[in-house]
Each structure stands twice: as C-alpha cells, then as structure tokens.
Amino acid sequence: MTACFTEKPDLIPYQARPAEVPIDERNAAIERLHGKARQLADASNRFDLREPDRIDDDTMNRVLWHSCMGIDNAYPAEFAGAHGKGLKRLGLKLDAVERD
Secondary structure, three states, X not given: OHHXXXXXXXXXXXXXXXXXXOOOOOOOOHHHXXXXXHHHHHHHHHOOOXXXXXXXXXXXXXXXXXHXXXXXXXXXXXXXXXXXXXXXXXXXXXXXXXXX
C-alpha cells in the first residue's frame, strides 16, 4: 500500500464534483429486474448479514462489482479468489505484507 503514497503530501485543494445520483433515488423493485440484475438481487436478499463471514465472498464481490461498475460490465473473474488466485497464470504476484 505504500506505493499509493508520496513522500510529500499534495495539499492543493480539489474541486468536488456534484452528485450524479439523486439522494432520494430508490432501487428498482425486484419484480422489475431481469437476467443478471435479478439473479444478483435475489442473491443479495439471501445474504445472512447478522454476523461476519456468513456469506459467500465471491457472490458478494460480484454484487458489489456490478452495483458500482454496471450490470453489463464484465466481472474480472481472472482476479477472483483468495490470495490473488489467477495472478500467477498472468505472470503477476502479490507482494509480501509485513505484519507486526
């Protein structure tokens, strides 16, 4: 994660963008959804969120991906899975993380 930061902070103020989604906009009724959108909505409704680690990570990741990137944007399955599964095949590797 250290590669995400610089030695010296950039204190130049940023220009905030206006909201693109109305704050009072609601999700479409599940009955109006079809195909992949309906499948992901049904899966979301089955999630047991009462305690940590009670859902399937892959399904949750797909729900989150499509909610942010759009239902028609392909999920990057080649990077899915624990500990970067699929990265070795692509000639990539995860750097070791030092832990206290």
